[in-house]
Amino acid sequence: MTQPAVNLIEFGQRSLTLEEVVAIAKGAQAKLNRQPDYQESIQKGARFIDSLLAEEGVVYGVTTGYGDSCTVAVGLDLVHELPLHLSRFHGCGLGDTFSEMQARAVMACRLNSLALGKSGVSYELLQRIETLLNLNIVPVIPQEGSVGASGDLTPLSYLAAVLVGEREVFYQGKRQATAQVYAQLSITPLTLRPKEGLALMNGTAVMTALACLAYDRAQYLARLTSRITAMASLTLKGNANHFDEILFAAKPHPGQNQIAAWIRADLNHHEHPRNSDRLQDRYSIRCAPHIIGVLQDALPFMRQFIETELNSANDNPIVDAEGEHILHGGHFYGGHIAFAMDSMKNTVANLADLIDRQMALVMDPKFNNGLPANLSGAAGHRSAINHGFKAVQIGVSAWTAEALKNTMPASVFSRSTECHNQDKVSMGTIAARDCMRVLQLTEQVAAAALLAMTQGIHLRVSQQELCQASLTPSVAKTLQQVSEDFDFLSEDRPLEQVLRQTVDKIQQGLWEVCH
Missing domain, CATH: 1.20.200.10 (Fumarase/aspartase (Central domain))
Incomplete structure (x- = not known):
């Protein structure tokens, strides 16, 4: 709390300090690495997932169901719907909601983990989280429902849902429907690529943010x-x-x-x-x-x-x-x-x-x-x-x-x-x-x-x-x-x-x- 104010935090190919997460939580802006070689390193993971699909490879959470359902094969005609279903069936959080400050910290932690380039997500996904932080469009996230492995699935589903234009956000001091805010700002909801729903949700961002x-x-x-x-x-x-x-x-x-x-x-x-x-x-x-x-x-x-x-x-x-x-x-x-x-x-x-x-x-x-x-x-x-x-x-x-x-x-x-x-x-x-x-x-x-x-x-x-x-x-x-x-x-x-x-x-x- 005694640290000087920081107004801009960079993400991508660098380690974050916990003070920088606190700064983001308190309103600092996010800046994603825009170097071409960095963008290429992120896109390479997304393309690798695409190539596996083209070769009909078996990837957990991409061509299979989730958790104990990993033995259930998902047809190639359905794999693009699977991330959306993951976010939707986890929409069952209860209890008080995290504050805007806490939710911003969650977004920063998830962005930083995905920005390492080990999760198979697209650069566009990282950009969208950066945009939401900088516009202060913050997911409304219930506090209860995570057992801490497989990560913070249920609370992080609320971040995934906002990315696709669903559920609610805090914006300009009010709790509003995400779709309404997106329409107001002419933001197009993302369509999550294979693996992106899992990458967003299957991690420790909520507990780490707190x-x-x-x-x-x-x-x-x-x-x-x-x-x-x-x-x-x-x-x-x-x-x-x-x-x-x-x-x-x-x-x-x-x-x-x-x-x-x-x-x-x-x-x-x-x-x-x-x-x-x-x-x-x-x-x-x-x-x-x-x-x-x-x-x-x-x-x-x-x-x-x-x-x-x-x-x-x-x-x-x-x-x-x-x-x-x-x-x-x-x-x-x-x-x-x-x-x-x-x-x-x-x-x-x-x-x-x-x-x-x-x-x-x-x-x-x-x-x-x-x-x-x-x-x-x-x-x-x-x-x-x-x-x-x-x-x-x-x-x-x-x-x-x-x-x-x-x-x-x-x-x-x-x-x-x-x-x-x-x-x-x-x-x-x-x-x-x-x-x-x-x-x-x-x-x-x-x-x-x-x-x-x-x-x-x-x-x-x-x-x-x-x-x-x-x-x-x-x-x-x-x-x-x-x-x-x-x-x-x-x-x-x-x-x-x-x-x-x-x-x-x-x-x-x-x-x-x-x-």
Whole structure:
């Protein structure tokens, strides 16, 4: 989320980064490689499929049925209708629809995989996905219905359907019939060539797209939770020496040490010595680098898994036009994304749990070193009727509990389906959807904590237990940003709208968390 804006992303004969997928999701334009030799490399795969048909060769999903129906021969008079039937019978998705941003990420991931030239599709198909992205014509894709192998068949059928002019799209802020939008813009629906329906749908683009977006949010949350921890330490009059560089050199996990360095820089521990009567703060402060650091140290392997999948040909069969081979396999299996997402949701939910514990400490006068209960800013006799952040902390507990509940790994719940052809599946898309939900809940917890710790630091300053001038520029900047939306809570008032606004800013990466 801290990456600079990118306005144009190139596809074809280059590897994409997950940040570039995020940029496309947020509205960047796509540019397909237009070099003649690249176009020829794509067309060669499509021509190879044509030559096999002319020779009456047997190709899965081209001259046969799909899945367990691979033993059913399809006559040459029907092969051109087969891709359309594939897209249509998979039009059974349910649940909420993916957002426009998420659907754009899906389109980018599928375009990038097909642009590798291993799927037997035409250059025209790649151009059409590029056009849809650049006109911001986005398929309406239901979230539910994929078991993650054979890839994301049902959700990706909604992309295939839009290419042929069917189902619905988001366009100009409205959900509209694809045919209506095409007519308005004089766009001719594609007729999918043999293998193109399968190439579009039999892959991991949905789970990979969500993984790219999830990674972006998770790495931002690691920084934000570090900032919140520093603010919690200030609120609690904590011992800043818990984050000492010499201390952390003794346990050299690099991500954990990075988190400790960020907190240390926020606290300026030489100016904020221990000033409570506790030699050691409770674990939710003292061990915060060890908790946040698990995510920080896991991010590199998660990036490797996600970006390798992003830059892979992940449909079936693979078309080797140069060597004239059709290679039947299982590259649609989303096990790496499933593992990355199951791991990420665990580490992110632990951030929610950490902040929940910090919130419990700052609310409770038995543990918060002299602050009012629930961080209420009410004074005098009015303090009896004011309850500060009491209900917000209950909400934090609810959001945290739901996040923790969703950490059950989806990948262990493989189901045998489709006449036991798909008898071991990845559940990668469910894992990714779970991870997105855990991120949402954790961002809600973080939003509540930003408000609460800002209130706590203001209380310390008003009680002359903390000097405003001693705050580091990074913490002072966060306080200033939060205070632009959030007035000191001296009298009870509904906080829903400012909480929602704070969550939105977290998701847009608007809180400055760099030093």
